[in-house]
Amino acid sequence: MVNLCTLDQENGCKKAKEVARNFFREKNGDSQFTIHAMGHAHIDTAWLWPYAETVRKCARTWSTVIQLMDKYPDLTFVCSQAQQFAWVKENYPALYQKIKAKAAEGRFIPVGGTWVEMDGNVPAFWLPDTFGYSAQLPQIMNGVGIRRFLTIKISWSLVNKFPHTTFWWQGLDGTRSLSHFPPADNYGTKIDMKSVMKTRQGHKDKGRTNDAIMLYGYSDGGEDQRKLRTLQNTETMLERIERLHDTDGLPKITNSTPDLFFQKVEENDLENLCTWVGELYLEMHQGTLTSQAKIKLWNRRLEIALQTVEKVYSMLAVLNLKGSSYPCDILDKSWKNVLLNQFHDVLPGSSTQEVVKDACSIYEQVNADITPLLQAGLASLSSGAWNRKRKVQTQNTGLKSSVVIFNPHCWKRSEVISIPGKMFEQLQNHSQDQNGIQHDKKGNILVYVEAQSLGVTPLSIGKMVDHGKGEELKQWTKFDDGNVILENENLKAVIDKCGRIRSLIHKKSGLDAFLDDTKKGFHGNQFLLYDDIPMFWDAWDIMDYHLETRQPLTKIIEEPEKYESGILRQSIKFKLEISSKSSVEQEISLDRGDTVLRFHTTRLHMKFKFGHLKRPTHSNTSWDWAKYEVTGHKWADMSQHNWGVSLLNDCKYGHSTEHNIMRLSLGVFVITQNPTIGVVSIMVVCDHPKPTIGVGVHQLTIFPHSGMSVITQNPTIGVVSISDVFVITKTPLLVWLSTQWYVCDHPKPNYWCGCPHSGMSDHPKPNHWCGCPHSGTFQDAGVIQAAYDLNNPLTVSAGQLNEALSMFTVDNPAIILETVKLPEDTADQNSGVVLVLRLYEAFGSHAQGTLSTPFPVITVARCNLLEEEESQMTHKDHSFHIKLTPFQVVSFLVEFKK
Ligand SMILES: [Zn+2]
Structure with missing residues (x-):
């Protein structure tokens, strides 16, 4: 009204008065707050x-709902999770038909858009009970045509109250979703007066919008047995809706649907709504980022393996090789099983051991299904049969090789890999010159390889020898004063008796990443123990106060000793005591040409999809300090202008950074029958003796690389256990173990980045992490590519190939080709072979580039995430141009000649 007043003496307040008149003319009830009730x-x-019990829970619950619908014609019921519908369709077909009929009436309303209500940090939409939501979800939802979002879980945050209930949620790339948090903070109210009043009073956007959703009913097939949960009891709720429909002084309650609610907001209130930018962080349940490490390891491995199978068979489809048809059925089944385990109590590790067992056997089945498939596909590619069949632009190495390397990524890679001894013996000329190779302790042969982007490269012995004969390295491993020095062309690391990094010099810049600050007791690669006694749920939570119970592991069982020793790899091994029964054993290795220091924790005797987020390293506000443990996928980086530290991992999700400390949580373990939990984490610490701005021109990336296995068994509960660990802590309950990095001598960065992303190899390997000093930004230093490479190593197969074949190359490192697959609907692949290519911008900037392929391209079209064509693109015979905005995800349908 104030904005409508002008200085015009006569008419200055005319419009404002009109608005006021209309406002006060409204009778009681007309503008009354409306509650949209949905069963x-x-x-x-x-x-x-x-899982098996859930099938029955669905049948029982839904048949009750159908009966109630017959009695109460206004009853509406919202139901998510396609998997549950699939179970009922298969096991209770008659019930399914009844549900279909009610769905046709618009009363049994499917919501969600996902296979299950999955975890929202590690892989959205209708996710009332998920423990945090990635900043990339609005873009992904939009890509499948979902523009509305509902959850209640954020109301569980311990420290800060989220300021909105109906608002715009804006993601990493700028995409917005209309979002609603039912103000009763409950997805199963009983239409009691308290919930009704809370829905009105607790609606934080009152004034901007006058409607809210209230969900009512019994969850999980009945909830608490002590409560009345009969048919009649749900009927009481329905009767209450009837009574409260229009009562003076109370909000109106009406049987409604998500569509009716969101449409009303869209029609009346969109311009009034506030916007929340970035992730929706749940200030609780942070332990679920680490709980049940095995499930998280399997998830990461299998997501990547399935993507690799898709890439290999897409190549074979374009090559049109007989006997290599695209394995649609196995891929469909396997993806659905991996997705099933992404449910929000399975992947986060908050379910019972019985469920964990179920989940692992599902993973093992997926692995058993796709491992031979991947091997057969790689064998076909490596056989060179395509070579004789069709002419493509290849890079002839002039050598016929019996060992073929497959690179799943769209960039060239040069690294040391290991080849089984027998496979190596089959190489032509293998015995003539062995200068360029190294025999490792496991009987494998280490070779240095250069692999073409996304495709196959024959292993060239000539190149290996060249590399081996190159510049002579000085002594790699030296023992000096109790310290060990590992040194190659790029790095020099000083490691003490406890395996801690005292110094890591990045030779190019001459700068040391670590400061030997013994006074504070901080060192790089420091294993630490923490007590861990959460206030609420053991398997879900870790509290901030655990950080006050830090205990470094310093008791040495075995001092560092030389392990691998040759021209390509040097490594040392050491062993520390955790307790009288428990110990940790780690191998630290440095490869020739490597810019990363690798950590393989071989024995522990006890243990955003797409894009990245910038986070503060300080805790100025309560919102900052509540994030003492956050989600990250393959990497995390702490940088200043042109120098920083990156921590890469191949199966971990729980990160934290405060001031100069970066920590990666490694595992949560049941250690007693209570159950109690131990978390193992690795920390990266940056000291900051000087103020922030303008100091320092060096950059450090840490790629700790470690394999861990738990070996202390507790037969009484049948799970891997670290039960004796608490013996050395004061409290006999929950324990954290960390390894800590103390990275110094450069100014304190105020921000760090984490990568929300998900992505297997043929079997789960031990956990790995690594560290590496780099100059420039983490983007230019190749941290993102290195994280991908750590997660999906080069594969070797036997074959007969004399030409390298690179399926796709992208000429801009900011653009990552994430997925190559056949469309879900492959029915009309008549004229050519159509592939779906999904790419994203990874650096957070505008990017342009060209995607090239040796195969003749017929058509290129943009499509959405449902693979529905949106627009045709111009293209050349073997390439097309791509233009992306920051963190944008795009998909293309590319047709090749058959
Ligand atoms: Zn739940």
């Missing part, structure tokens, strides 16, 4: 019961 039964796909 809902939050059925956890697995939690305190296995």
Whole structure:
């Protein structure tokens, strides 16, 4: 009204008065707050019961709903999770038909858009009970045509109250989703007066919008047995809706649907709404980023392996090789099984051991299905049969090789790999010159290889020899004063008796990443123990106060000794005591030409998809300090202008950074029957003796690389256990173990980045992490590519190939080709072979580039994430141009000649 007043003496307040008149003319009831009531039964796909029980829970709950619908014609019911519908369709076909009929009436309403209500940090939409939401979800939702979002979980945050209930949620790339948090903070109210009043009072955007959703009903097939949960009881809720429909002094309650609610907001209130930018962080359950490490390891491995199978068979489809048809059925089944385990109590590790067992056997089956498939596909590619069949632009190495390397990434890679001894013996000329190779302790042969982007490269013995005969390295490993020095062309690391990094010099810049600050007791690669006694749920939570119980591991069982020793790899091994029964054993290695220092924690005797987020390293506000443990996928980086530290991993998700400390949580373990938990984490610490701005021109990337296995068994509970660990802590309950990095001698960065991303190899390997000093920004230093390479190593197969074949190359490192696959609907692949290519911008900048392929391209079209064509693109015979905005994800349908 104030904005409508002008200085015009006569008419200055005319418009404002009109608005005021209309406002006060409204009778009671006309503008009354409206509650959109929807029946809902939050059925956890697995939690305190296995998957098999959920099938029955769905049938029981939904048949009750159908009966109630017959009696109450206004009843509406919202139901998510396609997997649950698939189970009922298969096991209870008659019930399924009834559900279909009610769905046709618009009363049994499918919501969600995802296979299960998955975890929202590690892989959205209708996710009332997920423990945090990645900043990339708005873009992904939009890509599949979903523009509305609902959750209640953020209301569980311990420290800060989220300021909105109906608002725009803006993601990393700028995409916005209309979002609603039902103000009763509950997905199973009982239409009681408290919830009704809370829905009105707790609606934080009152004034901007006058509607809210209230979900009512019994969750998980009945909830607490002590509560009345009969048919009649749900009927009481329905009767209450009837009574409260229009009562003076109370908000109106109406049987409604998500569509009616969101449409009303869209029609009336969109311009009034506030915007929240970035992730929706849940200030609780941070332990779920680490709990049940095995499940998280399997998830990472299998997501990557399935993508690799898709890439290999896409290549074979374009090459049109007989006997190599695209394995649609196995891929479909395997993806659905991996997705099933992404349910929000399975992947986060918050379900019972029975569910964990179920989940692992599902993973093992997926692995058993796709491993031979991948091997067969790689054998076909390596056979060179395509070579004789069709002419493509290849890079002839002039050598016929019986060992073929497959690179799944769209960039060239040069690195030391290991080849089984027998396979190496089959190489032509292998015995003539062995100068360029190294025999490792496991009987494998280490060779230095250069692999073409996304494709196959014959192993060239000539190149290996050249590399081996190159510049002579000085002594790699030296023992000096109790310290060990590992040194190659790029790095010099000083490691003490406890395996801690005292110094890591980046030779190009001459700068040391670590400061030997013994006074504070901080060192790089420091293993630490923490007590861990959460206030609420053991398997879900870790509290900030655990950080006050830090205990470094310094008792040496075995001092560092030389392990691998040759021209390509040098490494040392050492062993530390955790308790009288437990120990940790680690190998630190440095490869020739490597810019990373690798950590393989071989024995522990006890243990955003797409894009990145910038986070503060300080805790100025309560919002900052509540994030003492956050999600990250393949890497995290702490940088200043042109120098920083990156921490890469191949199966971990829980990160934290405060001031100069970066920590990666490695594992949560059940250690007693109570159950209690231990978390193992690695920390990277940066000291900052000087103020922030303008100091320092060096950059450090840490790629700690470690394999861990738990070996202390507790037969009484049948799970891997670290039960004796608490013996050395004061409290006999929960324990954290960390390794810590103390990285110094450069100014304190105020921000760090984490990568929300998900992505297997043929079997889960031990965990790895590595560290590496680099100059320039983490983007230019290749941290993102290095993280991909750590997660999906080069594969070797036997074959007969004399030409390298690179399927795709992208000429801009900011553009990453994430997925290559056949469309889900392959029915009309008549004229040519159509592939779906999904790429994204990874650096956070505008990027342009050219994607090239040796295969003749017929058509290129942009499509959405559902693979529906949107627009045709111009292209050349073997390439097309791509233009991306920061963190944008794009998909193309590319047709090749058959
Ligand atoms: Zn749940």
